[in-house]
Amino acid sequence: MNIICKEINPSENIGVITQRAEKKLMPLIAHLDLTYRCNLKCLHCYCVNDSERAELTFPEIKSLLDQLAEAGALLLTVSGGEVFLREDIFDILEYAKGKLFAVSIFTNGTLLDEDKVKRLAALRPLSVELSLYGTGEKVHEKITGVAGSFEKTLRAIKLLKARNLRTVIKTMLMKENFCELENIFLFTKRENIELQLGVEITPKTDGSRAPLTHELDEKILLGYFAGDIPSSYNPQRELTVEEMANKPACGAARVTCAINPYGDIFPCSILTIPVGNIRAVPFKKIWSSSQPLLNSLRNIYAYGDLPDCSRCSLITHCRRCHGIAYLESGNFAGKSESACRYAKILKNVNQRFLNKEGSNGGREETLRKTGS
Amino acid sequence: MEILKIKPKRDKDIAWRTVEKEALIVNPKDSLIYPFNRVATRIWELADGGKTVAEIIDEIKNEFDASPETIERDVAEFIENLISKGLLEKQ
Ligand code: SF4
Numbered sequence: 013m014n015i016i017c018k019e020i021n022p023s024e025n026i027g028v029i030t031q032r033a034e035k036k037l038m039p040l041i042a043h044l045d046l047t048y049r050c051n052l053k054c055l056h057c058y059c060v061n062d063s064e065r066a067e068l069t070f071p072e073i074k075s076l077l078d079q080l081a082e083a084g085a086l087l088l089t090v091s092g093g094e095v096f097l098r099e100d101i102f103d104i105l106e107y108a109k110g111k112l113f114a115v116s117i118f119t120n121g122t123l124l125d126e127d128k129v130k131r132l133a134a135l136r137p138l139s140v141e142l143s144l145y146g147t148g149e150k151v152h153e154k155i156t157g158v159a160g161s162f163e164k165t166l167r168a169i170k171l172l173k174a175r176n177l178r179t180v181i182k183t184m185l186m187k188e189n190f191c192e193l194e195n196i197f198l199f200t201k202r203e204n205i206e207l208q209l210g211v212e213i214t215p216k217t218d219g220s221r222a223p224l225t226h227e228l229d230e231k232i233l234l235g236y237f238a239g240d241i242p243s244s245y246n247p248q249r250e251l252t253v254e255e256m257a258n259k260p261a262c263g264a265a266r267v268t269c270a271i272n273p274y275g276d277i278f279p280c281s282i283l284t285i286p287v288g289n290i291r292a293v294p295f296k297k298i299w300s301s302s303q304p305l306l307n308s309l310r311n312i313y314a315y316g317d318l319p320d321c322s323r324c325s326l327i328t329h330c331r332r333c334h335g336i337a338y339l340e341s342g343n344f345a346g347k348s349e350s351a352c353r354y355a356k357i358l359k360n361v362n363q364r365f366l367n368k369e370g371s372n373g374g375r376e377e378t379l380r381k382t383g384s
Numbered sequence: 385m386e387i388l389k390i391k392p393k394r395d396k397d398i399a400w401r402t403v404e405k406e407a408l409i410v411n412p413k414d415s416l417i418y419p420f421n422r423v424a425t426r427i428w429e430l431a432d433g434g435k436t437v438a439e440i441i442d443e444i445k446n447e448f449d450a451s452p453e454t455i456e457r458d459v460a461e462f463i464e465n466l467i468s469k470g471l472l473e474k475q
């Protein structure tokens with residue numbers, strides 16, 4: 013008798029699971045934005061709050077979660093805006109737990125106090141992920157635009173850690189806070205907190221490119237990826253032509269779906285072309301419909317299926333995202349100018365690593381040692 | 385065997401979903417994911433804290449085609465494994 017019990021670490025091997033989900037058309041990974049209201053004013057934020065439209069009510073969210081569960085969604089991210097601005101947030105989280113979702117919560121943490129964190133701990137979310145832009149108020153608040161936000165976020169991080177919740181610090185690196193990178197790195201090492209660094213800033217959901225003015229310039233990015241500064245780059249073997257064509261494309265509409273606070277359904281949280289609204293049509297009907305957008309996305313399995321990319325020599329290093337490509341050019345299956353830029357930089361960095369000139373006189377090593 | 389008498393129960397913090405009789409299980413304590421096949425899924429569904437391992441084995445014998453000895457051994461082993469991973473509790 014063949015009883016399988018082999019655990020999979022999703023950060024290493026999510027492919028095994030997503031392939032299975034894909035066959036069954038399960039939106040395994042669902043991203044639910046509960047509100048676009050926020051108590052901070054981050055410089056690079058991509059959310060556009062539409063005050064004309066009513067946010068989904070708790071009964072509507074319950075019905076949505078029922079439908080998502082039925083369709084096979086399991087990993088649920090609740091995000092925003094700031095989710096703790098919703099008065100019914102704990103009702104929603106409790107309902108999601110009752111529906112057996114593995115829930116990740118994205119928050120700025122400023123509204124979390126001892127009592128709320130205690131309630132969160134009882135719900136055992138998969139993770140609580142907070143944005144932190146620096147290790148002092150000056151830089152952090154230059155980005156959040158709100159005085160006092162640093163102390164509050166820091167307090168939340170400490171409370172979450174004290175309750176043993178998986179806490180992840182997410183730092184978007186941009187012109188304004190690049191100087192804080194080492195400090196953040198050391199802080200998270202010292203406190204033993206997971207750190208996720210990002211450099212890829214997205215245009216706003218309405219297409220505005222304003223956030224991109226904060227993006228780091230190429231020279232700094234090169235240094236960042238090359239490990240002049242602590243980062244997590246691992247050198248890679250160049251893929252063969254065949255491997256490049258078979259490199260999996262992203263999972264938008266294949267294993268992911270997203271819902272905004274007004275009930276619009278999207279292929280994923282970045283590719284925000286609506287495929288229907290939950291207030292008008294049941295989720296399953298939308299998801300299993302053969303509308304052209306869903307069909308085209310579901311036919312893009314690999315880079316070889318992308319006409320503008322299939323012959324590109326940078327595929328090994330490319331991290332293109334259909335959603336960003338769409339925001340940049342209006343064509344989700346086309347080249348993504350930012351992905352091309354990053355891929356060039358990464359190829360360059362990779363070459364340096366492979367030629368063993370990659371590292372930088374031990375500075376990174378020293379930092380890692382100091383940190384651990 | 386001691387194991388036959390216990391009533392395994394799914395840990396209340398485990399997230400899971402069954403689609404077409406195959407379950408995916410997520411343990412939020414270590415963030416690991418387990419894709420179960422049909423037999424594993426059926427055992428998981430039966431582990432509601434109300435049935436003993438012996439009763440679960442009987443159920444599996446009714447539903448699946450394999451020799452009784454194999455089922456007894458494999459089901460008990462599987463349940464012990466899940467208990468050790470913190471996915472099931474002993475009752
Ligand atoms: S479109 Fe972008 S954000 Fe969406 S799933 Fe693909 S890579 Fe991820």
Ligand code: SF4
Nearest residue numbers: 321324330348352355
């Ligand atoms: S997005 Fe650019 S770098 Fe990536 S595969 Fe397409 S053309 Fe190449």
